[in-house]
Amino acid sequence: MLSKSDLADVAIAPAEVIAAVEAAYLGHAADPSGNPRKLNITAGPSISYAMLGQTNGFVGFKTSYTNNGTGEKLYYTTLGLYDEESGLPVALMDCGRIGALRTPAASAILARELAPPDTKTVLVVGTGAQGRAALPFLLTTLPQVERIMLFGSHPEGIAAVKGELRQHHPDREIEVLDDLGRACEADVVLAVAGPGTPAQIRAEQIREGALAVLVGYGVAPDVLWSADRLVATSAEQMALTGQDFAHPGTGLRLPDAELPEILAGRAQGRTGSRQRIFAYNSGMVVTDVAVGAILARAAIAQGRGKEVELWS
Helix, strand or coil, X not given: CECXXXXXXXXXXXXXXXXXXXXXXXXXXXXXXXXCCCEEEEXXXXXXXEEEXXXXXXXXXEEEEEECCCCCCEEEEEEEEEECCCCCEEEEEECHHHXXXXXXXXXXXXXXXXXXXXXXXXXXXXXXXXXXXXXXXXXXXXXXXXXXXXXXXXXXXXXHHHHHHHHHCCCCCCEECCCCHHHHHXXXXXXXXXXXXXXXXXXXXXXXXXXXXXXXXXXXXXXXXXXXXXXXXXXHHHHHHCHHHCECCCXXXXXXXXXXXXXXXXXXCCCCCCCCEEEECCCCHHHHHHHHHHHHHHHHHCCCCCCCCXXX
């Protein structure tokens, strides 16, 4: 059993997470059966998900529960990890940090594949958990970036984003924006804000050739509607979780390509330097399993967690 505190400070470099997530995507491209569609149950203000995935010698079963009806958001998520060959359980672990690592890794891979070739400026919208993790991952896949802009409404969140970046890139500085009027200067916009954000970048604020990556909130639906190309980590997952970006007249747009297919060389991402591209980053459980396996191995090797005999 590996708790949230057991996993909180297990050291893992962004490059290692990116490599694990990319390998999981390539495995999915080779055999999509390892990541079946998630199940969901909605009851009043709560929604629960169950996801099963297999990759790189492990099978994972992930659950999550969210409730927004109490005035304070409640969110719980776990990952059960099993050895693929023996079927024996390896760990039951809190999945919070796993999601906080695999999501910015996926965004960084999307940016590497889809950003304009002369990318110099990035804008991160949001300073929550995903906003804090975003920049070390983005700079791993886009080391040529010279200018970093940040929009957030919470001073403590802004300070946390700066602190996280300082740990990995002590020489880099962040420009904090008071408003989003300068969003048009960004080559890459990463929208990772929470549902209560005042940020709402509109289509006319996305410059020609730019990439907008959606993880949470921070861009308006018309950014997707007007994009020259739409790329998703998973079209199936986008159909389930992306309905708030459906056009009132034509419904939810189908992606032009999926990231695993791009990585496998079977689909194209960017096909022109002047294209505005919208990327929809939805979670795929195979990436949770891949990152969870790394964290579990490291934590167990360090003697963390509590060993449980299930069948003694």
